[in-house]
Amino acid sequence: MEQLHALAQAAGVAREWTDVDGRQQLVADDALAAVLAALGHAAGSERQIARSLAAVEERRAALPPMLVADCGASIPLPFAASRAEATGEDGITRPLAVDGDRLTVPDAPGYYDLVLDGRALKLAVAPAKCPLPNAAGRRPWGVSLQIPALRGAQPSPFGTFGELAEAARQFGAAGADALAINPVHALFPGHGVGYSPYSPSSRLFLNGAMGDPALVGLPPLVPSTEAGPLIDWAGALPLRLAELRKVFAALTPAQRAGITSPEDAMLHRHALFDALDCHFRPLGAHGWRDWPAAFHDPEGAAATHFAAEHPDEIGFHLFVQWLARQGLEAAQTAAKGAGMGVGLIADLAVGVDPSGSDAWSLRHTMLDGLTIGAPPDPLGPLGQNWSITGFSPEGLRASAYEPWIAMIRAGLAADGGLRIDHAFGLARLWVIPEGGATRDGAYLSYPFDDLIRLATLEAHRANAFIIAEDLGTAPYGFTQAVTERQMLGMRVLWFERAADNGFIGAADYEPLSAAMSGTHDTVTVAGWWRGRDLDWAEKLGRLPEGTSRAEAEAIRDWDRGLLWSTLDHTACRPAPDNPAPVVDAAMAHIARTPAAIALVSLEDLLGLEEQPNLPGTITEHPNWRRRLDAPTGDLIADAHVRQRCAILGGPDAG
Template sequence: MGLEKLLYLQGVGAEFVDCHGQQTHIPPRDRLGILKSMISAETSDAVIDNKLVDDAIFSIDVAPWLKLIPSFQFSYLSHPTMVIHLAEQVCELKINLSLEKASNSNSNTEITDFEWTVSTQNLAIIGEYYYDNIRYCRYQIVLADFVHQKLPYGYHNIKVTQSIQPELNIAEGILMIAPEDCYQGALSHTANEPESRFWGTSVQLYCLKSQQAVSDGIGDFNALKQAIEHSAAMGADFLMLNPLHALDIALPENCSPYSPSDRRRLNPLYIDVNTIKGCDKNLLTSFLDDCKENLNHTTLIDYKKVFEFKYKVFKFCYKLFCEERSNQKSSVHEEFELFKQQQGQSLQSFSLHEANNAPAWLAMPSDFYCYLQFIASQQLQECQQYCQKLGMKIGLVGDLAIGAILNGNEVQSERRQFCTQATIGAPPDRFSASGQNWGVIPLDPVKLKQANYQHFIHLMRANMELYGALRIDHVMGLLRLWWWPAQKELGNGAYVFYPFDTLLAILCLESHRANCIIIGEDLGIVPPEMTSAMQQTKMLSNQLFYFTQQHNAFPSPQTHKPDSLMMLANHDVAPLKSWWLDDDLSIRHSLGLFDSDEQFHNEKQGRAYEKYQLLQWLVAGLTSLNSQHDDLAEEVDLLIQKMTELLACNPQHSLPISMVSSIPYSKLLDGWMMVAAQSRSRLFCVQLADLIGDKHSVNIPGTWKNYPNWQRRFTETMTQIKHDKEVNHRCQLIAKIRAHY
């Protein structure tokens, strides 16, 4: 009983509903393996005996009841309350409430400190716990009974003093008051107003080319500005990016944006070296002219060469910056000092980690890495400001990875809040019979709570302040995560549950503070309580076109989830052209990702059926569109005619690869965009790669060294894309249809 209770308290799940809808029980051995991983993260030679179990239960379950107030508690803005814990008794309590200074900006609050006295006999008991034959009660204080003004949301300080032996019975803690839902911004509307439906593009930033210069080896913030200009000119209201987190400086070739060193920091490789502030432009131009490295001649990024080139430039710029600072400080230097002050210890820790792990030839002080974060942050903020200047309603949409690597700064600097003896992944499903291990480290739910959720708060804040909206990868991680033990002998993993309500409340609060819309990536196995919570907090869901297929058909775009981001494709699935031509299947077969030739054949046969269903979906969607847009009639009629003829030629409801050329792909793509743009979803997103007809996957899940993941670049520059008539025509079609729906 004691061990089972500890497993429950540590959040180790006992069962779950799998991808087939079956109730699956997690073997006791696997659950115990996860518990051992949690404990061994603290003590390598820990043995789970009765004493350890009893001590852990006391620490997690009993000790909080013996504290006068929790070190961290929360309630919602609509009904703010707080709780105290006391052995059952009648006594007077003196309460001090001090509002957080930053919170005053979101209300008209004039008084920031409150004090009152209350007797326990006048308080409701909302919980109890018996320990050593003593009944401990959880008393609830309704703040509106004592504070006669509307309290602002924020992290407020509370202090409680008990009348009996007040010198011994005093406690302080944090009271978080949160909004009930996430920030809505441009999505807000009144009951009498129609819901606005926005559209935008998505891009992997490293793929972009801003110019033909030989030194342009990776997409940067200059290329991003050009992409923003194009998107805004086409009527788009947002531009979605891959995670821009800082990666492992010791291994620049490990380039997955979803395996970061620190999610609170930016990857300096995205800095536009031509517009670095505080650097003499003439000297910089001369230095760049002397650099003859040709990085722009291939379609794949050579990360090691790009790293070496850019960091040589960064060293030069930092040297000029320091020389100018020693002679006469400018506003840029003052901004840098303020940036370091605001970022505090976490920036210093990150910079020291970078200095200690950088290649020997780099040999720069930690302040150099603070400087790079300052420049990267400035340039990214300028990009978001540029979006707003050009009239985009949302602007940049960031992407927050689910975890960070073991040897990176985020985990190493916050080890006490992570479980370093486990990694995050997914249980076996139809995509991977053995499950998935993503190789990133999970936060420990108990340690996170004991640290007053500080790391989670700072993580959310660091990302939200940069963007108009933030997509949270694998948002189910707020509720539960599948853990794999680092030691294989400890079993096959289990779900670990998190303090969901508290994390959700923090998310709501931070989104309002940053004016940032929240999108939860909820693809995969999604528990019903997750779906319900997303709806209640107005967090947008994330749909993927390929995954909407059901009952051998693609559903009408009018049946898509309204409160969602609908993406035609993303980084984990094939681009539209690759899917249509079966190229993705051929590549996977060549990489040995199918168990047999028979499975490959079956996949191709299944794809032929799906393409037939796609044509049926397109004909239905274009027919509906035709009745509402007379100005599109000529273009739409011709497409409907060709598709109907092709469907009629295939009574087997299958469209083999030999017949796909019957319709020019560019015309098929136009129709695909027009029908998909009718989506009922609040946000509709299409990849820039799909708009230009690129067929190369940026990432193939299940591969690493055998496929160039995260290295692909477009062959066209942004200038060429801006002047591509077919691309612009597709964007104009999408904008016209989204405005109508």
């Protein structure tokens, strides 16, 4: 099947890939054909393959809607041109040097309207590097937290941007420079089941449930009874939507007019999606794919008629987005006002729910019939299907990267930095045909060079830095490329080990990185020391095959010695039931690294044993449901917590 393999190569679908053990793996031909068909490349016969291959090659040879280049670079064109001029965002048109099929782009970063021999297209020019974290000449430190876990002075079912703003004031006063927050992308409105922040409806807009009317001078939400240690999302999210409807109903006509009449067409489309979701969900529909077919087209007669017939409902969802955006900006203002040099670090999820707003609004730029996951490996022999989707490579090119740029810009809108989850996805994603087994997927390549240039350009425009989550096996060339762009890698305590399996010293962390005590997916320091992760592994039958709990405990005890020898060479090793000194030492370890920013999880700062999320579980573990015991101010007032803040901000962090 040489033709099939040639089509796969031309379409960016890898036939071969290397697993975590360094072994070469081969994708079966029928799996290749299924992925290609989902991408729109018919591969059912030799004639279909030949036509598909010709179409791919024709598109690649054509002038794309956008060229992406570095400042002052000479780039190739698909044809020899005699004249080129570019109009910048300042409105000034300037001629560009063109020599046959080579074009020299402007020296200044930005977006340009380019004309080549009368053909109009876009040009994006990126600076060489992203900004770095700024904290007035010293190495900044910050805390990563889950907003819903926060508590405030008033009882509430979950934390919102109001609690985030208060946390920013408290941590700013304690000397922190940044708060790294969970993704705040839009979820399905009032849906109390799909609440994972990494399976959003849209990455262009915000989770309206995070809005706090009090932050914008509106009457506050009615306090609820004090919630327990776990969030009841099934009850809380529908109730919050009803409460926000009451706030909207009490607005004056003048207030509504100022909030619900923006010019953003995509925002209106998202509000229409949320209105339709609220209309059809009581009938059992989960997202647009369960709606009547007439509503599948956002520009179709059915959707247009619905919008015309329900202006107040559309207005309500516009209000919810306004409230959320104002709240996020208020939290960033609070962070800066408290002296934080960075403020908020946002988190960009790797994909979206295939039934959500983005997949409906941007269908021609999204993968259709494919979901994203991870290939089989020793830790997951069946692989992982995350049941989310994302942009298609061809869709991005054909749209001049417009929705991707909007997504990055939305993530940077009110933040000092942006973490890109599973940043390897800028280069490739493991895609799985819907209904197929995870092992029947394949790696799909993305226009990596263009995407990192665009991310660098947007970071430059926002004066914000980028953390590229790079845990795992990096695609070829990835690490060098993001390093050259001055994007920060993630250096997490648990994964920073030497060849002898010992933990590396603080001085050996890479300067161009974010040094971290853990992530939302990893065990906390206290939990690891006590063996709480082993408790969960035993309970869920996830201990390594052939390993008993006693054997796992013995391995952990050896690892405790390795960790403690790195963290503290002088004091006696604490007992397993005494994790506090280990947490203190881990804070000092992270603070001593030369990394560009030090980040510790709030769970580690507080010495908690439970982690927010246990990967590979849905209902077995209370993922994204844990609530803190007290308001942030009370927690920080604890002498032990303040001591850890002092450690992180001490002279070794400078």
